[in-house]
Amino acid sequence: MAMNRRDFLKVSAGASGSLMLSLSLPGCSGIPTGYTEETGEWKPDAWLEITRNDKIHFTLARVEMGQGTYTGLTTLIAEELEVDPEAITPRFAPVAPEYRNPLYKLQLTGGSTSIATSWEPLRTAGASARQMLIMAAADVWQVDAAECSARQGRVVHPNGLDSMRYGQLVELASKQVIRGDIPLKPAREWKYIGKQRGRLDAHAKSTGTAVYGIDVELPGMVYSVVSRPPRYGARVKSFNKSEVLAMPGVLDVFEIERGVAIVADKYWRARKAQDALKAEWDNAEALSLSTGEVFASYRKAADEDRGESERSEGDYENAVEKAGQVFEAEYSQPYLAHSTLEPMNATAWYRDNSIEVWAPTQAPDLGRIAAARVTDLSPGDVTINTTFLGGGFGRRLTQDYIEEAAAVSYRVRKPVKLIWSREEDTQHDLYRPAMLHRMQAGLEGNRLTGWHHQIVGPQLLDWYVRNAAPAQYPWAPKFMYDTLGKVGLLAEGIATPKDMSAIEGAIEYPYNVDNIDIRHTHTDPGVPVTFWRSVGYSHNGFAVETFMDELAYEAGEDPYQFRRKLLAGQPRHLEVLDRAVQLSKWNTPVLEGRGRGLALFKSFGTFVAQVVEAGVENGNIRVYKVACAVDCGQVVNPRIVEDQIEGGIIFGLTAAIYGEITFDEGQPQQSNFHDYQLMRQTELPEVTVDIVQSTEAPTGVGEPGVPPVIPALGNALFALTGKRQRSLPLKADA
Amino acid sequence: MALSLTVNGERRSLDIEGDTPLLWVLRDELGLKGTKFGCGVGLCGACTVHLNGQPVRSCSTPVESAAGGEVTTIEGLAEDGQLHPLQKAWIAEGVPQCGYCQSGQIMSAAHLLATNPAPARDDIVAAMTGNLCRCGTYSRIIAAVESVAGKSLAYDAQAAGEER
Numbered sequence: 001m002a003m004n005r006r007d008f009l010k011v012s013a014g015a016s017g018s019l020m021l022s023l024s025l026p027g028c029s030g031i032p033t034g035y036t037e038e039t040g041e042w043k044p045d046a047w048l049e050i051t052r053n054d055k056i057h058f059t060l061a062r063v064e065m066g067q068g069t070y071t072g073l074t075t076l077i078a079e080e081l082e083v084d085p086e087a088i089t090p091r092f093a094p095v096a097p098e099y100r101n102p103l104y105k106l107q108l109t110g111g112s113t114s115i116a117t118s119w120e121p122l123r124t125a126g127a128s129a130r131q132m133l134i135m136a137a138a139d140v141w142q143v144d145a146a147e148c149s150a151r152q153g154r155v156v157h158p159n160g161l162d163s164m165r166y167g168q169l170v171e172l173a174s175k176q177v178i179r180g181d182i183p184l185k186p187a188r189e190w191k192y193i194g195k196q197r198g199r200l201d202a203h204a205k206s207t208g209t210a211v212y213g214i215d216v217e218l219p220g221m222v223y224s225v226v227s228r229p230p231r232y233g234a235r236v237k238s239f240n241k242s243e244v245l246a247m248p249g250v251l252d253v254f255e256i257e258r259g260v261a262i263v264a265d266k267y268w269r270a271r272k273a274q275d276a277l278k279a280e281w282d283n284a285e286a287l288s289l290s291t292g293e294v295f296a297s298y299r300k301a302a303d304e305d306r307g308e309s310e311r312s313e314g315d316y317e318n319a320v321e322k323a324g325q326v327f328e329a330e331y332s333q334p335y336l337a338h339s340t341l342e343p344m345n346a347t348a349w350y351r352d353n354s355i356e357v358w359a360p361t362q363a364p365d366l367g368r369i370a371a372a373r374v375t376d377l378s379p380g381d382v383t384i385n386t387t388f389l390g391g392g393f394g395r396r397l398t399q400d401y402i403e404e405a406a407a408v409s410y411r412v413r414k415p416v417k418l419i420w421s422r423e424e425d426t427q428h429d430l431y432r433p434a435m436l437h438r439m440q441a442g443l444e445g446n447r448l449t450g451w452h453h454q455i456v457g458p459q460l461l462d463w464y465v466r467n468a469a470p471a472q473y474p475w476a477p478k479f480m481y482d483t484l485g486k487v488g489l490l491a492e493g494i495a496t497p498k499d500m501s502a503i504e505g506a507i508e509y510p511y512n513v514d515n516i517d518i519r520h521t522h523t524d525p526g527v528p529v530t531f532w533r534s535v536g537y538s539h540n541g542f543a544v545e546t547f548m549d550e551l552a553y554e555a556g557e558d559p560y561q562f563r564r565k566l567l568a569g570q571p572r573h574l575e576v577l578d579r580a581v582q583l584s585k586w587n588t589p590v591l592e593g594r595g596r597g598l599a600l601f602k603s604f605g606t607f608v609a610q611v612v613e614a615g616v617e618n619g620n621i622r623v624y625k626v627a628c629a630v631d632c633g634q635v636v637n638p639r640i641v642e643d644q645i646e647g648g649i650i651f652g653l654t655a656a657i658y659g660e661i662t663f664d665e666g667q668p669q670q671s672n673f674h675d676y677q678l679m680r681q682t683e684l685p686e687v688t689v690d691i692v693q694s695t696e697a698p699t700g701v702g703e704p705g706v707p708p709v710i711p712a713l714g715n716a717l718f719a720l721t722g723k724r725q726r727s728l729p730l731k732a733d734a
Numbered sequence: 735m736a737l738s739l740t741v742n743g744e745r746r747s748l749d750i751e752g753d754t755p756l757l758w759v760l761r762d763e764l765g766l767k768g769t770k771f772g773c774g775v776g777l778c779g780a781c782t783v784h785l786n787g788q789p790v791r792s793c794s795t796p797v798e799s800a801a802g803g804e805v806t807t808i809e810g811l812a813e814d815g816q817l818h819p820l821q822k823a824w825i826a827e828g829v830p831q832c833g834y835c836q837s838g839q840i841m842s843a844a845h846l847l848a849t850n851p852a853p854a855r856d857d858i859v860a861a862m863t864g865n866l867c868r869c870g871t872y873s874r875i876i877a878a879v880e881s882v883a884g885k886s887l888a889y890d891a892q893a894a895g896e897e898r
Contacts (some may be wrong), residue, residue, distance in 0.1 A: 066832030066869045198828040205833030206824035207817065208768020208808035212834060215767040248751070267762060268754045341772050341780060341834045341868045390770070390834030391868050422773040639828055643874065647831060650870030673777040673866065681863040684872045 031059075031096050035174035042170035044129040046098035047077065047122065054153060054167035056083060060090040061099035061107065062114040063362055064201060065392035066647070067702040068640040069114045071200045073122055075636055076115075079192045080126030080185060082150040083166075085200060092386040095364045104497075106471055108363035110397055110531060112604035112700020115636055119698050127182050129173070136172035137164050187634075187695065196638050201388070213360035213387045216347040218415035222251060223267040224408045225274050225419065228259035228428050231666035232528055234286035236260055239279040247273035256407040257374065258400065263412055267419060287526055287666035291434070294525045294663070295332060298436040298456045307454055307519035311507045314515035319450035323442030327554055331439065331543040332727040335661040336432035336532055337676055342390020343425040346405035349415035354381045355406055360389035362396040366467040370399035371406035372478060379470070382406075393651075394531030398430050399467055423671040431661055432532030433458050435502070437543035442515070446555035448566065450515040453506050453543065458524035460501035460531055501531070505540035505603055505707065510573050511548070511566035527663065533651055534706040537603035541707030542714070542728065545599035549715040550724060559598050559715065560586055572631050572692075573600060576609040579629035579690050584611035594624060597715025599708035605699030607631040607692075610649070612685075612712040615720060616732045621657050623685040623713060630689060630704070633696035641701050642689045648705020649687055654679040656710040660729050737801040741766070742810025752798030756790070757781045759797045760807060768808035768837045772866070779865035782838035783807045789845040808837035811844060819885075820844055823878040831869035839865045843879050852884035 031046040040052035049057040058077055064070040070090055078085040093099040093107070100107045102117055130150050137155035138145035147158035154163040166173075187194075204210035229235070236255045244253045244262060249269030253262050260279050264270035289297075320326050346359035348371065355377055361367045364384040371382045389396060405418040420428070435457040442450035461468075469484040470476055476484055500507075503520050532538060552562035560581050567573050577600050581587075590596055594615040601608060613625040626649050635641050658677040662669045670676040710728065717734070718724050725734045738747045741764060748763055755774075760766045760783065769792060772780030776791035783792045784806040811818040817825075820843050830836045839862065846853055846861040853861070858879045867875070 064832075066830075068831070198825065199830065201833065202825040202828050202830055205830035205836050206821045206840065207812070208766075208837045210833055211767070212770075214771060215761075217765070217767070266754075266758070268751070268758045272753075339868055341770075341778065341832070341866065343771065389832060391832045393868075419771070422775070422778075643828070643831060643871070646873065647870035650872065651868075672775060673773055674775075678778075678866045678868060679870070680866065681859050681872050681875070684859070684876075687873060 031098050035171050040170070042174045044132060044173070045125045046096070047125050048081070048129050050129070050166055050170050052167045052170050054165055056081070056088045056153075056166075058088045058090045059093045059099070061093040062101070062109040062118070063092065063386055063389055063392070065109070065360075065362065065389035065396070067114070067644060068199065068637065069109070071197070072115055072636050072640060073118050074200055075192050075197070076118060076122040077126040079190055080123045081130050083153045085192055085197070087153060090200065095368055095384050100365070106363060106468060107365040108397060109392070110362055110394060112606070112702045112704065114700070115698045116605065116700055123184050124182060127184055128178060131178055131182055132173040132176040133166050133169050135176040136169040139172060140164065193636050194634065194638070199640065210388045212342050212390045213347070213358060214342055214345045214390070214419060216358040216387065216417065218347065218349060221347070221415040221417055222263055222265055222412065223270045223419070224261055224263045224405070224416050225270045225421070226256065226259045226261050226404055227274055227277050227279055228424065229281040229283075229286065230427075231281070231283055231286035231288065233526070234281040234283045237280040237282040239277060244273050244277050247276050249273070252412055253277075254411060256404060258404055261404070261408045261411075263408060263416065267417075271421070287663070289525060289666060290664050291334070291662040294434050294527070295436060297525050298523060301521050301523035302436065302438055302454060302456045305521050307456070307521035309517070310503050310520050311509070311516060311518040316450050316452055316515040316517035319515035320440065320442045320452070323444050323449050325443045325554070326440060327443065327551060328438070328440045329547055329550060329726055331437040331546060333435050333539045333542060334659065334728060335434045335527060335529075335663075336655055336659045337426050337429045337661050337670070338391075338393045338395035338532060339426065339676060339678060340389075340391030340393060340395055343422055344395075344401035344420040345418060346402045347415065347417040348402070348405040348409040350375060350406070350409040350413055353377070354383065355409065356383045356385065357402055357406060358385045358387060359402050359405070360387050360396060361399060361402060362389070362392050362394075363399065365471045366397070367399045367402040369467045369470045369481070370403040373481065374403050374407040375410040378478065393533040394535065395429065398464070398530050422673070426671050426676055427668045429661075430463060430528040430530035432538060433460070433527070433529040435539040437539070439543060439547040441547065441551055443551065443555055446557055448511070448513050448551060448555070450517075451509060451511070451513045452517045453509070454519045454521060455502055455506055455540065456521045456523060457502055458529055459499040459522060460529060460535070461499040462524060463529055501536045503540070504536035505601065506536070506544060508602060509544060510570055510602065511563070512568055513566065533648070534603055534703040537601065537703070537707040538655070538710070541599070541601045541603070542710045545601060545708060545711035546714050546726070549597070549711065549718065563598075563600060572607045573602065575692055576600065576607045576629040576631050579692070580609035580611050580627050583629065583688055583690055584613070584625070584627035586611060593720070595716045595718070595720030597712045597717070597719055599712035599715060601704075601708040603704045603707050605633070606701060606704035608645070608704045608708050610708045610712045612709060612716045614713055614716040619732055621713070621717070621730060621732045623653055623683070626685050626687045626709060626712075628687065628689045628705070629692065630701070631692035631694055632699045632701050632704070633694050634698040635691060635694070636698060638691060641691055644701040645689050645705040646687045648703060649709045650679050650684070652706040652709035653685070653713060656713045656728060656730050658729055735798065737798065739797075739800060739802070740804045742806060748797070750797060753796045755793050756783070756785075756795040756797050756800050756805070757792040760792060760805070766807050766809050770834055770837055772835065772838075777866075778835070779842060780835045780838040782841040782865065784841060784845060787848070789842055808840060811840065818844060819882045820847065820878065823881045827874050827878040827881065829871050829874040829878050831871055835865060835867045839867065839875055843875070846879070847882065853879070855880065858883070
């Protein structure tokens with residue numbers, strides 16, 4: 001839902017003084033707004049609450065999982081409200097239509113969209129509240145509101161001397177009606193946007209007081225662990241219930257949809273009881289393949305089906321026929337786990353025909369559907385309380401852990417905290433899909449004349465609509481959930497958005513080549529998959545930017561100049577490319593034993609170029625430096641942009657060097673950080689981030705640091721060794 | 735079994751199975767949720783606390799092996815209502831992203847400074863490499879520790895002087 005400021009204001013003005021600023025969907029109940037005499041609270045809109053004691057609360061509708069919404073979105077509203085962001089206390093939003101992400105029509109945090117989608121609405125909300133406060137003060141003083149100003153939580157009289165606190169004005173402000181346009185502050189007057197500032201959650205996160213899902217404590221709470229079948233899709237056949245029930249502290253042992261749940265008075269007792277559990281699994285419908293078969297099935301699918309055309313320009317077949325040389329390469333990437341440092345967990349409390357859930361979730365309205373599905377309740381009876389998230393990276397868009405906690409509490413009728421072990425988190429993840437890419441290009445001399453990219457692998461919405469579709473149709477009865485999911489998929493592009501997860505980043509191929517043919521062969525081997533930081537861009541970036549590098553060498557050109565020539569008319573691509581190259585001192589010789597590699601990739605609207613300097617030390621890949629230039633439009637908090645890009649680089653390098661989940665007869669082979677490694681402090685490269693100053697609309701930064709660093713590292717290793725690696729993870733001894 | 739621990743300067747008596755990891759005792763019996771569960775086998779460092787002045791992975795330290803000992807957690811790092819210099823540095827530097835690993839990071843850094851008040855960069859990297867951060871805050875961690883390294887004693891002396 002694209003929302004411009006005028007539409008937005010039409011809604012607020014049309015509400016005849018109810019001061020409802022957020023978009024209301026027909027048939028959905030809104031968040032109550034207005035002034036409450038007893039409490040002295042004024043809610044000018046769904047986001048803000050100002051009390052007569054000058055407390056300011058901001059309802060944060062995008063969860064905080066490290067990416068900085070807690071600080072960034074608060075800054076947007078503070079800027080226009082004319083208060084220091086530190087003076088505002090954010091709180092996590094309940095589930096309500098007002099808090100939906102307008103791009104997805106769901107209340108979810110993902111796709112690096114939080115700043116981009118909040119940029120106008122939150123500033124408008126802040127400006128509207130400020131304007132009403134000014135009008136209230138002008139009424140009191142009997143002066144022209146246009147002559148008054150707002151500063152640091154006070155309205156200032158035209159004489160420049162007298163002022164009133166916002167708290168003194170809330171009741172009067174609530175009676176004001178704004179007519180016409182609400183002007184936003186011009187950029188030159190910004191005090192907080194674009195300025196280097198710290199994080200509002202740093203204190204809580206440096207003192208151990210930030211509350212994550214795993215920290216929730218309820219009276220009479222019990223603990224649960226679930227033993228899930230080793231192979232995805234298997235069912236419980238039988239288990240030794242009485243032996244487990246006899247273990248100390250165990251309260252109940254029973255089957256739920258996803259395995260065998262054990263409930264005990266203490267977490268450790270539940271874990272110990274789990275050791276005593278002997279379960280037999282019915283593997284009739286279980287996943288049985290091994291990793292090699294996944295890629296074999298992809299190749300077979302690619303041979304049999306050239307795939308749906310996703311972008312076609314010129315006449316690729318003809319161009320290839322005419323070309324002097326045709327180059328081909330096949331790239332592949334493995335399944336990847338998310339490894340959020342806080343393992344999956346949720347706390348649920350079923351009582352009095354309702355259920356309340358506390359969870360670190362990226363999509364609370366999908367959590368509602370998940371909890372309703374496994375109880376006798378409807379989504380409206382489910383309350384979701386969102387906590388801080390100990391990492392998200394897309395994993396917490398899927399609500400399986402809420403589903404489990406709700407199912408267990410439904411059975412035991414007590415508050416239940418359910419925690420996954422690290423091993424369970426790794427082996428029962430929904431993974432970044434393994435993918436295959438077949439690339440082909442025509443070169444006439446050193447001129448690239450044709451580009452062909454066949455992407456082979458699954459689509460993520462196939463695994464996602466189960467909960468997402470019902471959340472978009474909250475009126476639908478539960479028995480329709482599965483149907484809704486299927487209908488959503490069938491009506492892709494109409495009822496649900498077109499699934500871009502496999503092709504994003506590939507179809508936006510930016511280089512000026514006359515003949516382009518990009519296809520997707522849709523095939524799904526049945527391994528559960530979901531969104532993973534940078535999603536489709538994570539694999540397409542590797543394929544596109546590695547193949548571009550191969551072609552540059554084939555053409556006998558410098559990889560930088562080769563790309564540069566093909567980017568005429570793409571000023572933002574060129575700008576970041578030039579800057580990264582300059583930052584890396586591309587044209588100076590590297591030290592002995594090192595190579596430099598380059599990649600350029602736009603994702604989520606943000607342009608990123610990176611140069612990696614790497615080598616091999618003691619049989620291990622060693623990354624020394626990463627020079628990065630980024631253009632994300634208007635920057636709200638430069639320090640957070642830098643941190644997100646650097647964090648994305650480390651996330652990407654971790655995947656490039658270590659990341660691989662393999663399957664053996666349907667069972668994931670990795671389990672904990674010894675065999676699914678994360679990059680450590682000793683491996684940290686020197687990262688430099690250059691941010692382009694821009695007045696373009698802001699775009700996201702949570703994910704765009706990831707995609708280019710993977711091919712840039714591969715390209716650096718090629719520059720060093722002369723050996724091209726076309727599958728991930730990269731190897732030191734290739 | 736009955737045992738006692740001194741946690742953040744306070745003596746606590748417990749009746750608990752001796753093989754329960756110290757982590758779950760701190761979190762669930764004593765309500766100190768600042769120490770985090772990450773991997774359960776001492777690989778990630780999120781659960782780092784000090785036991786008798788040494789950093790330990792509380793997720794794989796049976797509480798019976800800590801009986802009678804002195805434990806310091808992130809909640810006990812502040813003194814006299816003043817945050818530890820490292821905590822102030824963490825806030826000033828804006829280290830945390832998701833923040834889940836940071837209690838463990840700070841406890842590892844606090845032990846480093848307690849034993850080596852002026853660590854070189856290499857010392858910091860070596861001391862901190864057992865603490866994983868999935869968000870990639872590593873460079874800010876080094877910067878925060880460096881901002882305190884070699885200065886904490888001087889600060890304390892100065893603060894003490896001012897008080898006198």
